[in-house]
Amino acid sequence: MTAPEELTVAERIRNRFDNLTRAERQLANAIMENYPASGLGSITAVAIASNVSTPTVLRMAKKLGFSGFPDLQAALHLEIEATILNPIAKHNRWAENAPDTHILNRFADVVMENMRQTLRQIDPAEFNTVAELLSDREHAVHVVGGRITRSLADYFFTHMQVIRENVTLVAPNSNIWPHYLLNMRPGDVLVAFDIRRYERDIMGLVKMAKSKGVVVVVFTDQWGSPAAKHARHSFHSRIEAPSAWDSSVISLFVVEAMIAAVQSLSWEETEQRMKSLEDLFDQTRLFRKFT
Amino acid sequence: MTAPEELTVAERIRNRFDNLTRAERQLANAIMENYPASGLGSITAVAIASNVSTPTVLRMAKKLGFSGFPDLQAALHLEIEATILNPIAKHNRWAENAPDTHILNRFADVVMENMRQTLRQIDPAEFNTVAELLSDREHAVHVVGGRITRSLADYFFTHMQVIRENVTLVAPNSNIWPHYLLNMRPGDVLVAFDIRRYERDIMGLVKMAKSKGVVVVVFTDQWGSPAAKHARHSFHSRIEAPSAWDSSVISLFVVEAMIAAVQSLSWEETEQRMKSLEDLFDQTRLFRKFT
DNA sequence: AATTTTATGAAAATATATCTCCAGATTTGT
DNA sequence: ACAAATCTGGAGATATATTTTCATAAAATT
Incomplete structure (x- = not known):
């Protein structure tokens, strides 16, 4: 079982979509529409872009398991970081016969x-x-x-x-x-x-x-x-x-x-x-x- | 000639790097370090992560031609949107702004x-x-x-x-x-x-x-x-x-x-x-x- | 060495974002 | 159709972010 912290925002939305209310679904769709960039603005900006109120955004964030909107947004930031990061830089080990910590x-x-x-x-x-x-x-x-x-x-x-x-x-x-x-x-x-x-x-x-x-x-x-x-x-x-x-x-x-x-x-x-x-x-x- | 609005934040930093002051360079390097995710937090978060003060962040944002920090951040959001939407244009290059065949x-x-x-x-x-x-x-x-x-x-x-x-x-x-x-x-x-x-x-x-x-x-x-x-x-x-x-x-x-x-x-x-x-x-x- | 200029961050002032509360709207179950 | 439960957003309260101001420190110039 994956710990909730390790799920992406998109996964959480998908998992709980059925539990969402009408306004929340509207919001969820708007976020998924242009994910994850759509979630980067302020809670107000997200609310307006999805035609719902700010409390709705907040409530959905909490439903998804976040402590608040900034928490959700921080998760998005981490996802972006992981996506954009150049994969070439992440070579585990260069000299295979030496430990990672070798100079x-x-x-x-x-x-x-x-x-x-x-x-x-x-x-x-x-x-x-x-x-x-x-x-x-x-x-x-x-x-x-x-x-x-x-x-x-x-x-x-x-x-x-x-x-x-x-x-x-x-x-x-x-x-x-x-x-x-x-x-x-x-x-x-x-x-x-x-x-x-x-x-x-x-x-x-x-x-x-x-x-x-x-x-x-x-x-x-x-x-x-x-x-x-x-x-x-x-x-x-x-x-x-x-x-x-x-x-x-x-x-x-x-x-x-x-x-x-x-x-x-x-x-x-x-x-x-x-x-x-x-x-x-x-x-x-x-x-x-x-x- | 490219209009200033079309330059990425990274390009603007590169262009004006020589005009930046010590603290600003430190900040610029921190931003480039893990670009663009590093610029997604609040101005305070960015400042702390780079070990400079918030006014320094603001001043650099203005030097780069933005009206303020939120303006810079909005630009980053657009870049992320563009990058994620076009996955091919991404990471197979070292110098992203040069063609593959560049020396x-x-x-x-x-x-x-x-x-x-x-x-x-x-x-x-x-x-x-x-x-x-x-x-x-x-x-x-x-x-x-x-x-x-x-x-x-x-x-x-x-x-x-x-x-x-x-x-x-x-x-x-x-x-x-x-x-x-x-x-x-x-x-x-x-x-x-x-x-x-x-x-x-x-x-x-x-x-x-x-x-x-x-x-x-x-x-x-x-x-x-x-x-x-x-x-x-x-x-x-x-x-x-x-x-x-x-x-x-x-x-x-x-x-x-x-x-x-x-x-x-x-x-x-x-x-x-x-x-x-x-x-x-x-x-x-x-x-x-x-x- | 003295003076001017420039750079920097602490702290206050302002603006904005986030959250809470609640009254009305909507849905659900009977 | 009615009551109960649930949903929704407006408006205010609170927290945080952003910007401005200013005193001090560092660097450049004389």
Whole structure:
């Protein structure tokens, strides 16, 4: 036997429909008509929409086993939550041979949730715009990162360097940033990485670059680096992690997607460059042959 | 141009995120967290759930272009109605506002599959063993990466350096690797990153380190670096990507999970070190204060 | 360091929603 | 057709939600 609390409002209505009075049936039909959205307004709104009085709504709510109208509505909210929630996020266990509480599984849960949230926030149009900016050979691309984000900046730079010419990685030491600023021209793009704790210097660099007419793109976290306010475009990744540190996994995900987008916007040139690169590698015998 | 009334609440939040204040961003994130169900309660309930005051909720609602909170909520109700009525348009996409074929969605699919496969392959016992090895202060940890994996090595190094002393990042230039080999002692741990195309030099370094009694841990891809054969432990991440490059997202995921595991194995010391680090940052005023 | 601007939440004021009560309408049983 | 039981909604009482006001705190600017 299912406990009454676990029945949906719709089920309760169906179960007790025969016990309902005329006005209540009218109300029940109106609710089922466009369920569950029809039950979301105030008791007054629901009453009016169904052409019954508010006490009728209340009485039916009580008949259905709720303590009052707000109680019924809370149940509807939970149902909506359950219906709308993305089922992909609910993977019970990632590493099947490890317990749920193993760090691998906990991490996997959080990362997937981060991914879901991040993708919901990204505006694909803005993403495309930035990809186009970055594939424009007319203007240079400058990349800068902070203490932790340096690795991301470096990763991004390494790939962009293969895709196109005229890409600079700004050195981590902010003392010599003025040298880099010298080389930035209007229309150039500055890609800055900054997650908490946000670094003063990045903010400064962004402001100065902006005043020189440089288009600034900031990759930051869900709270947003202060530098993002001065940026033309910004991408917010969720960086939650079951650890003392933040997670950069999703930031890297967005970066890789961006690299892929830029690459496909200018595949012909990129392909050429990659081939030349292969040749160079062959000559230096840096790599073993891949089988 | 879309009329403002036709934008969803989520879109409005995205559009104006950069104009939001700290408390408002906190609220926005809480709403997006479990959207749209999170916005269904009373203004008070929403405020409490997000840990902000009710006026903040109201102010944000107005900033987003609504006349008040009930207006915002009515918009949510309409969205829910639209979503539920059209079940096909729903949840099979990550970035709901981009087509399935958009690179963001294709990337998300692949990453998710990579994660599944990778976690299925990892032996949690081995994972734990390596975490213990890395948290043993008696022995030094050396980290090395290749052309692409350098960023991962760097990331791992940066974090390990905070967690414990006696961690070295081996410089990318393999000419001077012999210098580093000089400092490796039996029982030390060498963490090497190597994904295709596998690099000859990494292989050489691993072999030599092994012959000196160093415990080698290799992070590689699903096919496995040849260096992995000489390693005591190895972790294989799936690096498939819808792009000309491989994806490092899952490798980073495993690295972060490992960092978290090591950190929790020696939390007391790590905590001390992190506090000292905070103090140092405060003194150098490198970061802006995070609120 | 001092000043201005902006952001924030506590608390009061207002508006709205919810519930209670009850008088009349409707149905049911005789 | 009549009495009893039940149903229904109007109107007021109460509770809650929403908005406004304002003092304080934080941040930006000078």
